[in-house]
Amino acid sequence: MHFSPYVLVGLGGAIGSVLRWMISIRLDDSLGSLPLGREGFAWPTLIVNILGCLAIGFIAGHRKHSQDVWHFWVVGVLGGFTTFSTFMMETSWQIQAQNWPYTILYVLGTFGACYAATAYALKKSEQRSDR
Numbered sequence: 001m002h003f004s005p006y007v008l009v010g011l012g013g014a015i016g017s018v019l020r021w022m023i024s025i026r027l028d029d030s031l032g033s034l035p036l037g038r039e040g041f042a043w044p045t046l047i048v049n050i051l052g053c054l055a056i057g058f059i060a061g062h063r064k065h066s067q068d069v070w071h072f073w074v075v076g077v078l079g080g081f082t083t084f085s086t087f088m089m090e091t092s093w094q095i096q097a098q099n100w101p102y103t104i105l106y107v108l109g110t111f112g113a114c115y116a117a118t119a120y121a122l123k124k125s126e127q128r129s130d131r
Helices: 005-031 043-061 067-081 084-096 100-129
Strands: none
Touching: 005 043, 005 067, 043 067, 043 084, 043 100, 084 100
């Protein structure tokens, strides 16, 4: 059965957005109100982006999947789940507050951890699909 890519992306995006929001609230409750303030470190956004990079690496590494899987999971769910615009907003707040240690740690930590997660997942999933 083949579904419209618009439906798959839309449903996946809705699911990914709600998952991101739920994780952010849960992390907010356990770590304090970090993503809402200009002074705190944005742990929820960082964690969501790392998880999204890990997931996209695993999906992309499996070469045998349909366009439906790609549209739903990668474009839809992970597109709604990951938060580059939020990352940029929180980075801008840190720069405006001249909070340089957090800004540098957040930017470098995000890029480094997200690259490592994606590369790890790609390598692992390609190894599994070669079997």
